[in-house]
Amino acid sequence: MKKKGFLQISFQWLFAIIVGIVILFLTIYGITRLISTEEKVIGLKTSKEIGILLNPLETGFEEAKSSFLEFPVDTRVYATCDDFGDFGRQGIRISQKSLGKWTQAGEDIEFYNKYIFSKYPVEGRKMSLFSKPFEFPYKVANLIYMVSSNEYYCFIDAPDDIENEIENLNLENLLIEDCSESGYINVCFNGDLCDINVNYEAGEVEKGDGTVYFKSDALMYAGIFSDTQVYECQVKRLMKRVANLASLYIDKANLIAVSGCETNLNTELGRLITQARGLDNSRDLHSLISFIEEIDMKNKNNVQCKLW
Amino acid sequence: MVVMKKNKRGQVKIQQMAFMLIAVFIFFVLVGLFVLTFRFSGLKRSAAALEEKESLLLVTKLANSPEFSCEESFGNQINCIDGNKIMVLKDSINKYYDFWDVSNVIIMKTSLNTECTKGNYPDCDYIDVFSKGTQDIGFPVENFVTLCSKDSEEGRVYDNCEIAKLIVYYESTE
Numbered sequence: 177m178k179k180k181g182f183l184q185i186s187f188q189w190l191f192a193i194i195v196g197i198v199i200l201f202l203t204i205y206g207i208t209r210l211i212s213t214e215e216k217v218i219g220l221k222t223s224k225e226i227g228i229l230l231n232p233l234e235t236g237f238e239e240a241k242s243s244f245l246e247f248p249v250d251t252r253v254y255a256t257c258d259d260f261g262d263f264g265r266q267g268i269r270i271s272q273k274s275l276g277k278w279t280q281a282g283e284d285i286e287f288y289n290k291y292i293f294s295k296y297p298v299e300g301r302k303m304s305l306f307s308k309p310f311e312f313p314y315k316v317a318n319l320i321y322m323v324s325s326n327e328y329y330c331f332i333d334a335p336d337d338i339e340n341e342i343e344n345l346n347l348e349n350l351l352i353e354d355c356s357e358s359g360y361i362n363v364c365f366n367g368d369l370c371d372i373n374v375n376y377e378a379g380e381v382e383k384g385d386g387t388v389y390f391k392s393d394a395l396m397y398a399g400i401f402s403d404t405q406v407y408e409c410q411v412k413r414l415m416k417r418v419a420n421l422a423s424l425y426i427d428k429a430n431l432i433a434v435s436g437c438e439t440n441l442n443t444e445l446g447r448l449i450t451q452a453r454g455l456d457n458s459r460d461l462h463s464l465i466s467f468i469e470e471i472d473m474k475n476k477n478n479v480q481c482k483l484w
Numbered sequence: 485m486v487v488m489k490k491n492k493r494g495q496v497k498i499q500q501m502a503f504m505l506i507a508v509f510i511f512f513v514l515v516g517l518f519v520l521t522f523r524f525s526g527l528k529r530s531a532a533a534l535e536e537k538e539s540l541l542l543v544t545k546l547a548n549s550p551e552f553s554c555e556e557s558f559g560n561q562i563n564c565i566d567g568n569k570i571m572v573l574k575d576s577i578n579k580y581y582d583f584w585d586v587s588n589v590i591i592m593k594t595s596l597n598t599e600c601t602k603g604n605y606p607d608c609d610y611i612d613v614f615s616k617g618t619q620d621i622g623f624p625v626e627n628f629v630t631l632c633s634k635d636s637e638e639g640r641v642y643d644n645c646e647i648a649k650l651i652v653y654y655e656s657t658e
Contacts, residue, residue: 187494188494188497188498188501191498191501192498192501192505195501195502195505196505199505199506199508199509200508202509203508203509203512203513204512206513207512207513207516210513210516210517211516214517227585231541231542231545232541234545234549235541235544235545235548262579263579263583286582287585288582288583288584288585289549289583289584289585314550314555315550315553315555316550317550417550420576420579421550421551423576424551424569424572424573424576425569427572427575427576428566428568428569428572431568431571431572431602432568432634435634435635435636435641436636436639436641437634437636437641480641481557481634481641482555482556482557483557484555484556484557
């Protein structure tokens with residue numbers, strides 16, 4: 177009697193199983209790689225889209241403007257800052273939640289004329305945004321504040337104009353009341369035991385990761401909503417733009433002087449360039465306040481030949 | 485003869501199986517891509533749509549950036565470009581090559597005949613503020629702006645303001 181094998185499998189079945197396993201393995205491997213690459217591409221595209229969606233916020237003149245970003249899945253937005261070069265650099269990169277895991281954040285999409293103040297990273301499906309112009313003493317940029325809609329900020333004892341501004345922004349996670357619920361971030365203007373303490377008169381914002389210094393309301397919001405490291409870097413970038421604009425105004429002053437328009441601001445603007453470029457951290461802003469006010473007053477008084 | 489016939493049938497079956505497995509492979513790839521596209525379809529508000537609909541806003545953004553804007557030097561004017569500032573900006577434009585994410589910026593007063601320089605301004609037709617090149621310069625968007633500069637006549641300084649067109653070539657996001 178002929179001895180038969182334990183399993184009676186024909187060659188066709190054996191071939192199909194082996195090739196099937198190989199092809200399925202390659203498929204799974206290929207799809208995993210493809211998804212990983214696509215995630216990075218989508219991350220880059222979304223970062224670029226965020227940049228475009230922020231454009232409307234950059235056209236504000238006097239008032240603060242608000243908006244929001246909505247993502248289809250939980251998203252972490254990493255707003256990076258680099259103060260290298262003529263203007264420094266704003267980077268945006270994102271990571272999204274897929275099957276319970278965060279995808280790897282891709283490369284930064286770079287912007288040179290944006291100033292985003294946020295936590296690093298800011299996380300959620302919806303991000304509240306608002307912007308406010310920053311002047312020093314001329315308009316320098318519109319600062320953009322990005323806050324996760326999952327985080328609620330309660331402004332306690334804020335000055336009236338700040339309260340009015342926050343009310344007008346109409347953002348659901350910025351409240352003007354004492355919030356006792358846990359998880360809410362209390363921002364106190366008249367106390368030192370809250371999550372964030374603002375000394376409005378002294379121009380200081382004190383919080384968990386350090387104290388930052390501000391000169392105007394635009395920078396005060398920046399101090400409240402961003403991490404200390406992000407804030408300090410963005411202030412340095414803003415000062416670089418202040419210096420570049422001052423240089424532009426000196427050239428303009430020289431040009432219009434030919435038409436008989438005297439501004440007499442070149443010396444002050446030259447000094448501003450030196451001080452803005454030499455700024456070490458936000459604390460140095462305080463030493464510039466009276467000087468900035470002096471330049472602004474001098475320009476305003478020159479009715480015929482205002483530089484800005 | 486019989487053996488040959490069996491072999492041929494076997495080969496056909498192997499081919500069928502191979503084709504089937506390739507089809508399965510392609511199917512998985514397509515399903516993967518489909519799921520991916522739907523899960524991460526970017527932002528709910530399309531940036532592309534915004535780019536088209538709000539192109540005028542994008543020009544406004546540039547016109548109101550501190551390097552272009554009149555601020556209050558010619559009164560409170562909206563969409564006002566400071567011609568004097570632009571003429572000096574052209575001298576240091578290399579710094580600003582990547583600053584606005586645009587490829588070309590032209591301010592056209594009347595035509596594209598005589599380019600403005602510091603020597604002939606404001607008696608000229610257009611200011612070529614910024615030009616990255618002629619190849620692949622993106623799509624143009626334009627809006628009317630007020631172009632102002634300080635001028636003088638018989639020793640009297642006055643504001644010389646005229647209507648101009650700000651033409652911006654945006655680099656495509658695709």
